[in-house]
Structure formats: structure tokens, C-alpha cells
Amino acid sequence: MNRPDSKVVNAIHQASFIKGDALDIPTLKVLDPQGVVIEGAQMPDIDEALALKIYDTLAFIRVFDERMVASQRQGRISFYMTCKGEEAAITGSAAALSDDDMIMAQYREQAALRFRGFSTPNFMNQLFSNSKDLGKGRQMPIHYGSNELNYMTISSPLATQIPQAAGYAYGQKLQGKDAVTICYFGEGAASEGDFHAGLNMAAVLRTPTIFFCRNNGYAISTGTEEQYAGDGIAPRGVGYGIETIRVDGNDLLAVLLATQTAREYALKHNKPVLIEAMSYRLGAHSTSDDPSGYRSKEEEDLWAQIDGVLRFKTWMVAQGWWDEDKEAAIYEAYRTEVLSELKVSEKIGAPALDELVTDVYHDVPKHLQEQLSELKTHIAKYPDAYPSAKGESH
Amino acid sequence: MAQMNLLHAINSALDHAMEQNDRVLCFGEDVGHFGGVFRATSGLQEKFGKDRCFNTPLVEQGILGFANGLAAQGSVPIAEIQFADYIFPAFDQIVNETAKFRYRSGNEFNVGSLVIRTPYGGGIAGGLYHSQSPEAYFTGTPGIKVVVPRNPYQAKGLLTACINDEDPVIFFEPKRLYRASIGEVPEESYEIELGKAEVVSEGSDVTLLGWGAQMEIIEQACEMAKEQGISCEIIDLRTLSPWDVETVAKSVTKTGRLIISHEAPITGGFAGEISATISDKCFLHLESPIGRVCGLDTPYPLMQEKEYVADKYKIFEAIKASVNF
Numbered sequence: 101m102n103r104p105d106s107k108v109v110n111a112i113h114q115a116s117f118i119k120g121d122a123l124d125i126p127t128l129k130v131l132d133p134q135g136v137v138i139e140g141a142q143m144p145d146i147d148e149a150l151a152l153k154i155y156d157t158l159a160f161i162r163v164f165d166e167r168m169v170a171s172q173r174q175g176r177i178s179f180y181m182t183c184k185g186e187e188a189a190i191t192g193s194a195a196a197l198s199d200d201d202m203i204m205a206q207y208r209e210q211a212a213l214r215f216r217g218f219s220t221p222n223f224m225n226q227l228f229s230n231s232k233d234l235g236k237g238r239q240m241p242i243h244y245g246s247n248e249l250n251y252m253t254i255s256s257p258l259a260t261q262i263p264q265a266a267g268y269a270y271g272q273k274l275q276g277k278d279a280v281t282i283c284y285f286g287e288g289a290a291s292e293g294d295f296h297a298g299l300n301m302a303a304v305l306r307t308p309t310i311f312f313c314r315n316n317g318y319a320i321s322t323g324t325e326e327q328y329a330g331d332g333i334a335p336r337g338v339g340y341g342i343e344t345i346r347v348d349g350n351d352l353l354a355v356l357l358a359t360q361t362a363r364e365y366a367l368k369h370n371k372p373v374l375i376e377a378m379s380y381r382l383g384a385h386s387t388s389d390d391p392s393g394y395r396s397k398e399e400e401d402l403w404a405q406i407d408g409v410l411r412f413k414t415w416m417v418a419q420g421w422w423d424e425d426k427e428a429a430i431y432e433a434y435r436t437e438v439l440s441e442l443k444v445s446e447k448i449g450a451p452a453l454d455e456l457v458t459d460v461y462h463d464v465p466k467h468l469q470e471q472l473s474e475l476k477t478h479i480a481k482y483p484d485a486y487p488s489a490k491g492e493s494h
Numbered sequence: 495m496a497q498m499n500l501l502h503a504i505n506s507a508l509d510h511a512m513e514q515n516d517r518v519l520c521f522g523e524d525v526g527h528f529g530g531v532f533r534a535t536s537g538l539q540e541k542f543g544k545d546r547c548f549n550t551p552l553v554e555q556g557i558l559g560f561a562n563g564l565a566a567q568g569s570v571p572i573a574e575i576q577f578a579d580y581i582f583p584a585f586d587q588i589v590n591e592t593a594k595f596r597y598r599s600g601n602e603f604n605v606g607s608l609v610i611r612t613p614y615g616g617g618i619a620g621g622l623y624h625s626q627s628p629e630a631y632f633t634g635t636p637g638i639k640v641v642v643p644r645n646p647y648q649a650k651g652l653l654t655a656c657i658n659d660e661d662p663v664i665f666f667e668p669k670r671l672y673r674a675s676i677g678e679v680p681e682e683s684y685e686i687e688l689g690k691a692e693v694v695s696e697g698s699d700v701t702l703l704g705w706g707a708q709m710e711i712i713e714q715a716c717e718m719a720k721e722q723g724i725s726c727e728i729i730d731l732r733t734l735s736p737w738d739v740e741t742v743a744k745s746v747t748k749t750g751r752l753i754i755s756h757e758a759p760i761t762g763g764f765a766g767e768i769s770a771t772i773s774d775k776c777f778l779h780l781e782s783p784i785g786r787v788c789g790l791d792t793p794y795p796l797m798q799e800k801e802y803v804a805d806k807y808k809i810f811e812a813i814k815a816s817v818n819f
Binding site for chain 2: 202204233234235236238239243245246247252253255257260262263264265266267268269270271272274275281293294296297298300301304305458459460461462463465466467
């Protein structure tokens, strides 16, 4: 606090505004729309092994999303959300991280979890809310989480993970860990108060957090022109004094480069970074949504042409690391695996009734023990009315 | 033992906790160098450094979001909300995040180390926004414990227990008593068990139940009743969630009468919950309807504060009505 009044150095004597669109934030691109490296572009740190791991994740998620939407349509699971269109942004950013880095996602980032090593049965058990679900069948499908893989369990309320990611990273910094926290959210969630709270706190308290905004064009049906005025989310980072970069979210190499650079900066300076990845939600918001009510097929087709998975594949082929035989084989293998794991998981029974009252607190308090006991007595009187008494999985 | 006021007792508990575990952090608005607007965190930044005791920007939802992240990470955050009246911007982080963190993840993650400290209650000419007692908004939320101390000894022991507890806790501090309540407090660290009510004084005719700053008012009403030959048993609930049904039910079984008094408005207040449970447990032992002496169902007023509050005269009248029913 050093006023009366240092700002006077920059004094003006005619009333004139800084224009709301004065910041013309550029977009980082490495690949052109066809998947060819743009001349002079800086390359991310990537070798064949990493590229193959990334592509493996992309292929799995494409197959998995398609298969699970179909399962929802068949009534086998209640709900689903795809990553479609944003796989490159999610996988490219996750691939820039260390396994010790915490991932706090919004809900559409299953590719990052897969990249960390979440198994097909783990995904499936969560979707079927069965007794092997790590979350004990308590949350709707797609609310994954894994302590072992440093992937924070998904919470439905939007943007709550943003200030949490600031706090998590502050703890990492204080304990001298060589790790950062990445926080994913959409451009819609960036309208929530928690976005502003979280970015401001991270900037002021100097936390090594990577805020990763997936600007995918839509918050359910609401397009960006009804979500914000001005040049997207990136200028807000600058407003909070945060190092900021905008990147082509359908350009996996650019996302990887941006996130690798962000991670290095965050760790070195103990400061946050904001990345805005410009992409498009090719799928519906969820299986409960029908995009034909608010956007055109033509618009979707335009974005499908610059699909990030396709562009990355083209680049892989050009490196001599991928070909159509491998492509056919991996998709076939994942279709088979997903189908067979689905059949296994859907037959696994529901979590035990006792789990209804565990984990509310560290120990089950007396009143909850009593409530469970009363519930069991009641269920015993009406066994036909309750799935748990009939031994049904759902 | 040392003479401490309630603020000193809280400061002492925080000091011990930060001394014993370097993962303990204290933060909130004006909490750092200034030591908080009430000085509860006085001297902590000087002693433990700016990394561990610090100011935050003025954003309650951010403070609680930040605290949730820290707790999930393995730190021990003690977050201060400057007045309980200003906790509502953080309501979502507390109700949807703090309280559900362990349950929703199947115990993959938890924020059990978190303590939220916040001054509550009236009697300081604070009007609408420096007087509220919002405990019942949180007792209705499974997954978070709610604790309120009545004096310096209780404050230090209960706060220490909250910090060491494996569940998140909201610790409501009776700010009217911050400097007014003085008592003997051990200088060393100690805990008072959560979830246990305390029978403050024994009696035979009627049970008086409350928590926090209201205990002092209840004790005054008890003295008035004593002069009329009425013997009151006084219980401090201390932990409101989960609460000690057994101790209260045992007392009411003995006295046959119960009066509950709190500062918050009567409708939707926690006295209603206690009343329903005790009616259920003690129905055949009750000699009169359970009485509730609480705030009116209005916002907390300024000029009519004395008329509004559940004072000793109102409690005394309720005692007589109960005994003479």
C-alpha cells in the first residue's frame, strides 16, 4: 500500500476508456487444421512412447463414450456424458503432468483419468453404481474419483473445484512437494462466483495451480454469446494478475506445449497459470440433452472437420508411429474389451445396505446406527418393496 | 491454570495446535498481522510465519473453497469467517462440498481436518448483520459437526477437540462473551469430548437446555426460579450435531419438564428438533409441554434488541408456566 498517489505517474487529462476488447489474446497453434506442423512452431516435449500413450487414451475414450451412450439408450445405465470433441484438449493437458500432480476436474474429463491409468472395470463399476464402485454407488454416473491416481472425485455443483484447487496447491507448496494442481472447468462455470474467488486467491496467495478452461462453446444450450461479453475467459486471468495463454484446444500438440510450459512456470515461481483451450463440445451436454434444439448440424460438421483426434492421428502417421492397421486393431480391441467389461460390471450387485450410513462421518454416530437398524427392521416387513431385500443390483 | 477471557482461550488453543503440527494453518479476512477483528489470531503470524497464518482476499466462498482444498490435500486448515452473518456466500462450499466430501467419494477423499471458526450471536448492538445465530442451517446438514462453547475453559478444550477431530466442524464462538467471559483455563493443551452435553448444575423440577452465550442467560433465570423454590437442572448441549440425546433424555426423564432456549428465531430453530426427539423419547415422563424460549421470527433488530431476545425474564416465565402446568 503505497498511495497518495503512485498511480498519478500514469495520469491522463482527457476522459478516455481502456476498451473492453483491448486485450486481443492470440491463440497458440502447432498443427494446422489438417494435422501438419506449422512451420516455425515450437514443439512440445514428446517422444513416440508418450504419443502412443496419448493416442491409446484418445482411442479408448472414443470407443468408451460411444458404447456407454448406447448403453444409456438401452436403459442399462441411467445417465452419461461424453468427452467428444474435447479429447485432444483433455488428454494433451493431462499428458503434460506428473502422476503426483492433483487433477480436479469438472465432469467431462474422463480422458485425463484414463491417461492416469483408471481401468475399464473401474469406469464401468462407477457407471453401474455397483459394490465395486470406488464411490460406493453414491453418485450419478461419470462422477469418478481415485485417491491412488490423484484424481479428485467429481462433484456436481459447478466451479466448486476452482478455489479448492487453489487451496490444494497451496498445501503442496507449503509441504515442498514437486507437484502442481490442475483444475478443469468450462466457460460456463467461469461465470460462477467460485471461479473469481479461486483465481483471485490463487494469484494473491501464490499457489502452483493450472486453471484449465475448456471453452467448448456451450453450457448445456447456452452459447458463449449469452455467457459472456468480451474476448472469452483468458482476459480474466490477466485481470487477476495471472499468467495466461489461449490455445487451440483441438490441437493436441499445442495443448501439450501450453500445459508443459504452464507446469514448469507454476512450479518454478509458485504462481498460477490460466489456460483457455478453444474447442467444441461435439456431443450433447449429456444423455438427457438434445442439441438439435439449439444448434445446427452444419455447425457441428464444421467442427468435426478440425477434430483434434484426427489431427493428432495425421501427425502420428507422418512420424511413422501409426498406420491404419494399428488404428483398426486398437478400435477393435477396445470395442471388445468395453463390451465384455460392461457385461461383467452390470451383473455385480449393489453396495451393501450398511454403506448407506458409512462415510457421512469418520465413524458412524449413534443416531445413524439407530436409523439404519430401524430401517432394516422396516425393510424386513416389506421385503418386496426394497431392492436390497430382493438382492437386486438396482 | 491462568485467568483467560474467551478470546485468549481460543488464541491459546490455536497457538498449541500450530505448535504441535506444522500442517495447521489459520487464515481468513484480517486474520494475519492484524490478528483478526476480534484479535483471536493475535500474534500467530509473528510466531508461525506468513505462510501459516495469513490474510485472504475478502471472499467467503473462496476462503471455504480454499480450506476444502487444503484439507483434502492433508493440511489442517482453520478458516475464520469474520462474522457468522457473512457465512452465506460460503454456504455452497460448506453444505455441498465440506459436508459431502467423504461420502460422495466413498472415502477416497475427505476434509475431516477442517475447522471453520466464526463469531455468532447478539447482544452487541450489531443489528441485522452482526448478530445472527445461523447454527440450524448447518445442523440440518449431515456430514458436518456443529460445536458452540459457553466459556473460556470450554472454548479451549472444545476447539482443540475440533481441530483434532476426524470430521469437519463449524465452531460458533459467542462473540458477546469474547471479553466478558473470564475464567480459569489450563495453560497446556487439553480436549473436551465432542458429542457430549454437560450437566452444568443438577436440579429436580425442570431441565433447562441451551448452548453458547445463552447459557449465561439460562443460569440467571435459574437463580430467579430458585428464589421461588423451583429447582432447575441446567444442561449445556455443547455439540449440536451430532447431539447427545441420551444426557438430555436422562435429565428430562428425571425432571419431567424441559425448556430449551436459543438466540436464533424459534421457527426452524434447533430447539424444535430437540423438542421432537425428546417428546418421542420421554413422552410418558413429561409433566408439561416442552417449552421453547427463542428469538422472534423477525430479522435481528437493532433498537428493539432487548425486547427481541430470549432474556432471563422470558425464560423465568417459561419455567413458571412449565412447573404450574
